[in-house]
Amino acid sequence: MKQLTHYDIKNKQQKFPITIVCDAIRTPENIGMCFRISESFGVEKIYFHKDSPKLNNRKVIKTARNTINQIDYDFYSDFSKIIHQLKEEGNTIIGIEITDKSINIQDFKFENHEKIVLLLGSERNGIEDVKLMDYTIAIPMYGRNSSINVVHSLAITLYEATNQLAVSKNKNIRVSN
Numbered sequence: 001m002k003q004l005t006h007y008d009i010k011n012k013q014q015k016f017p018i019t020i021v022c023d024a025i026r027t028p029e030n031i032g033m034c035f036r037i038s039e040s041f042g043v044e045k046i047y048f049h050k051d052s053p054k055l056n057n058r059k060v061i062k063t064a065r066n067t068i069n070q071i072d073y074d075f076y077s078d079f080s081k082i083i084h085q086l087k088e089e090g091n092t093i094i095g096i097e098i099t100d101k102s103i104n105i106q107d108f109k110f111e112n113h114e115k116i117v118l119l120l121g122s123e124r125n126g127i128e129d130v131k132l133m134d135y136t137i138a139i140p141m142y143g144r145n146s147s148i149n150v151v152h153s154l155a156i157t158l159y160e161a162t163n164q165l166a167v168s169k170n171k172n173i174r175v176s177n
């Protein structure tokens, strides 16, 4: 067995109909890591709040590891406006958040939705208005803390969502053959 290097690894470079909205994330490292993980999982676009750390911030650049120019992004100023716009564009809005109505991530059928928005809450206040979400999903935790890092929650969700979407796409290809 040998470890593969950067030069050996050729990924599928597949895109999924997934958009991320970062609700007023304030830590530059989280912005950078959001780019890196989103690029790895074939996310189509990311929206940041206009007051989040700027993309030329040294810590954002360092943690993004050259992915900032590899993924489409935009900024919003009004939370409710951007959510309504994305709904009109046909997206199902899924808040990654612990609420009294949250569905356990393993029980959520991402594959039943054509285009999805994954919405992340800010480090301090969580999602601004959970009532605007079509669904909220939560990641089960087994320690003492009441929440995990926001980008860790994105990474776990992207793994589950893209796994379901990739499997469902392969099933459809087999059926149509």
Ligand SMILES: C[S@@+](CC[C@H](N)C(=O)[O-])C[C@H]1O[C@@H](n2cnc3c(N)ncnc32)[C@H](O)[C@@H]1O
Residues within 6 Å of the ligand: 096, 097, 098, 119, 120, 121, 122, 123, 124, 125, 126, 127, 137, 138, 139, 140, 141, 146, 147, 148, 149, 150, 151, 153
């Ligand atoms: C640090 S948490 C927010 C803090 C939280 N509102 C509180 O009680 O103080 C930041 C974000 O990470 C995400 N998050 C953290 N743990 C999560 C979990 N177990 N399930 C789903 N989302 C989670 C959510 O998007 C949340 O808004």
